[in-house]
Amino acid sequence: MMFKNLKLTPLKKWVLGSLLGIFLIFGFFYLSIYWGWWGEIPDTAELRDLKQNEATEVFSAEGKLIGKYYIFDRQPVLYEELPQHLIDALIATEDVRFYEHSGIDNRSLLRVFIKTILMGDESSGGGSTITLQLAKNLFGRNDYGKLSIVVNKLRESIIARRLEDIYTKEEIIGLYFNTVPFSDNTYGIESAARKFFSTTTKDLNLIQAATLVGTLKASHYYNPRLFPQRSLERRNVVLHQMNKYGFLPSEAYVEARAKPIDLNYQYFNNNGGVAPYFRSQLKKELARILDTLKTKDGEPYNIYRDGLQVHTTIDYEMQIMAEEAMEEHMAALQKQFEKAYGNNPPWMRDDLLQEALEESEQYRSLAAAGWKKEKILDSLHRKTDMEFFDWGKKKLIKASIADSLQHYMKFLNMGMVNLDPANGAVKSWVGGINHRYFKYDHVMQSRRQIGSTFKPVVYTAAVEAGIDPCTYYSVREVTYGGGWTPKNSGNEEEDPYMNYPMSTALAQSINTIAVKVLYDVGLQNVIDQAKKMMFPEDIPKYPSIALGTAQMSAADLAGSYASFANRGKAAKPYYLTRIEDKYGNTIAEFKPQVAKTPAFSSTTGQVMIEMMKETVNSGTAARLRFKYQLPNDIAGKTGTTQDNKDGWFVGITPHLISVTWAGTDDPRIGFPSTYIGQGANSALPAFALFMQKMNANPHFKEITQANFPAPSSTVQMMLNCEPEKRDNFLDRLFSKSDKPKKEKKEKKDGLFSKIKGIFKKKN
Structure with missing residues (x-):
């Protein structure tokens, strides 16, 4: 023993031995950090390069700067300044x-x-010295559990010395x-x-x-x-x-x-500036791409330091107009939403707030730390100074985390994307109402049920299968296997003996007829048609997809709808064109991804455009004409999901596809009524305001003044039918109420033809 020749008491020897042991352990612990066992520590060469760090710049399609990614040089200054x-x-x-x-x-x-x-x-x-703070500012801190503060402090001291x-x-x-x-x-x-x-x-x-x-x-x-x-x-x-x-x-x-x-x-x-949600998504995409690229020295590119120039498809002016349209509409819709709920809105319910609290990150974190439920809830109800978002103003109040959750549960959000159907180039991207307070992106990140915006796929499959667009279907409700009885939206009682052709049924978004058409064409045929149009592979194999139970993002829905304006070819949304290094050399280039073969025939495409133009002219999207006075050549489709959780609108023009979604982020809260929550009221107005702004700007006349090609004479004949027809006495006498009623298009409306039709075999 090293203390053998020293005249020390056993206690002193134990103390000295313990101190030596602690010193050796700490020394080894320090060396383990120094050697990089707890994470790489920047060496001298990397630290010398700090003065050459340059931000990555993001440019619109016209070359306007729309954002930067950086560590510290957003706007660097020299020491002399x-x-x-x-x-x-x-x-x-x-x-x-x-x-x-x-x-x-x-x-x-x-x-x-x-x-x-x-x-x-x-x-x-x-x-902490200025140099230690600089080390922390430059390289941040990592989570090492209970040793975090010690490890990070020692790492920073090593970096500070260097x-x-x-x-x-x-x-x-x-x-x-x-x-x-x-x-x-x-x-x-x-x-x-x-x-x-x-x-x-x-x-x-x-x-x-x-x-x-x-x-x-x-x-x-x-x-x-x-x-x-x-x-x-x-x-x-x-x-x-x-x-x-x-x-x-x-x-x-x-x-x-x-x-x-x-x-x-x-x-x-x-969080502000132009296209904050887009820049956030782009940052994730760049991180993935840059992991596959190397500099001339064989090192990976760094988005924060290498001064890269990123060129995108975003149209700067269109982006601004889309954001303005969203804000104008959502501020008004939020007032309508809250007024409709009155004095007892769901976000004020104690049970719903309790669920939200227990699902919150703060609650889970404290529970993981061993806190009891009562103590956690007490902590989450403790008030402090907070800034609350609200339309038109921001409020500074005394509030708790529970108050904050309750406040933000009530807000409606929106996703809106516009792309070029010819190649899928994203022209504008509005991922939410305010990136500072609501980080979740509703263009690419969110996948929601798409409601009646799926119905055009059903009718496309039907026309492709040879079903005449003027085939009449009864509006009557039918109960299918498993006791499923699709119903139509609205409060008015419908005439069970009324029949509509597919063209009218799509324009009026009649649920009962959409399901009957799906059964006629076949569930698998509809799914196959959707996949040809680049709908997701995970479409549920249930007849309810006719009413939009499939889930997808707004961006992907826009890419699928591009097929209607691009000769049957869907296009994968893309927003990156090229990445250059700080010297202007192209290090990555990106091309559009358009389907190689059409998803449907030219005739079917013309039929569907005409049917969806009727949706705008006289159907569920007619307020584009009578309220917003839009003169543009527009086809479109509204959509509303079960319990009014999601409102959709897809606008189609010859050179632009626009998809808009509106709803709450909390799935337990929907719109209080179909009147407010239907896509025509919750989502469509944002598109309408956006198009009004586009129409007022001569720069966009190639988009706003474009017209769809005139339909062929064959297509005009296919769509030449009465918009509705009511069963006569003999039809009602011989019809079966438990099956979808479907009749062939009639060339004459005389009594003989009607009687003859009774004895025809039903399909």
Whole structure:
């Protein structure tokens, strides 16, 4: 034993041995982090390249900048642009011995250990230096379970030492100000200066600089927009620190602390701007693509550092108009929605709120940590300052997590996508009502039941199978195997002896007839037809698909509907055209994916366009004409799902397919009535407002003034039939109520032809 020759008591030997053991364990633990066993630590070469980091830029089809992906250089500034009082405020507040240490302030760490850890004095301050904070800003933190804080701190200390070896103190200050997060998810001093004071970094005055530096302690808690008094008090702490350490004379300090904070706020960040939902989806796609590409050095491309240029199919002006149309419609629809529910809306029910709480991330996290249910619920009902979204305004109130869940449960959301049917190029993408508060994308990410927008597939299969579009079907309800009785929407009692041709049935979206047509053409034939049109492979093999029980995204539905305007060929939605490196060299290029063979004949395609034009002219989408006065050549289809959970509208023009969905994110809450929830009311108006804006812009006349080709004489003859026909006495006498009634198109309406038809074999 190493203590054998020492005159130590057994207790002292045990203590020394224990200390040595702890030292060895800690040393090995530190080395395991240093060697990268807990995750790779950037080496000197990678850290040297920080100064060359460039943001990836995203461009519209016209070459307009619509977004960036970056670590810190959204709007980088040079050290020379930083005013001295800004630097002084940072040093005095965050790291007064910054110029004396080499990345780690041992004196501060010792103070933290003694006062904070041993004595429990939380006011003693932290031991984190500017360089340590820079390491955290640049590379973030990982989750290592219970060891997270220790491992991350040691990783940051290693990175901080390396940064100090590579960069001068001035360069570290510059890197810090370009990476540090400020309030409202703002990164970098230049962005913060522009957002909160509508100025540039070099023009920040003392009051503004001290205010921004003050937010660094807790960017949300000291947010000057949300908590002006709290921010003012923190700013004065910064001024006091500057005076204390000799950066600000006492006279200037007294004068400065008496001044108010005068904000000139401009809101812009990654959640705002043009096409935020699209940029979020694009980021995921780029990450997948860049994993397959290598630089000349054999290294993978980095979306945040390599200055890539990403070119997309998005039309900048069309995107803006689509977003404006969505906001205008959804603000009005939300009022209608809440008014219709009255004083007892479902989101105010205790049982529904309880379910939502137990499904929330916060509840599951606390439950996993071993908290009892009562304690969790108490925590989730504890109130604090919160900012709530609402149409037309944002509210700052005292609220709890439970209040927040209840508030956001009531909101309707929307997905809206427009694409070119010729190649599937996405021209605009509206994934939701506000990306800051609702991250879930309703264009590509969400898959919902598509309702009656599936009916054109049923009728397409029927026409392809040789069923005459003027074949008449009874509107009567029929009970099928398993006791399933499809019903039509609406409250008015229908005449059971009324018959409609398929053209009218589609225009009026009659459920009972859609199912009868599916049974006539065959379930498998309908599914096969859908697959030819690029509908998903997982279409349920049940007759209920005639009413839209299949699920798919708005983007995929648009690609399938492209077949109606693209000579029968569906197109997979695409939005990336090429990726270039920072020198302009193309490193990846993307082509449209259009079906090689038509999904149906030219005649069937013409028939379906004419039938869906009738939907717009006199059917369920007629408000496009009588309310919104749209003169465009438009075909379309509305859709509403069971219990009014989803409203759909698909608009078809010769050069644009538009799909719009509206509904709630919570499946337990639907529209209170079909009147409000039907696609014609919940989804169609957004398309109508969008088209009005398009019509007013001469730039889009090639789209808005385009016409479908005139149908052939054969197609005109196929569709030449009366829109409805009622059974006469003999028809009613001999008809069977338990089977779908179907009659051949009649050339004459005379009594003889009607009597003769009675004795014809029913199909």
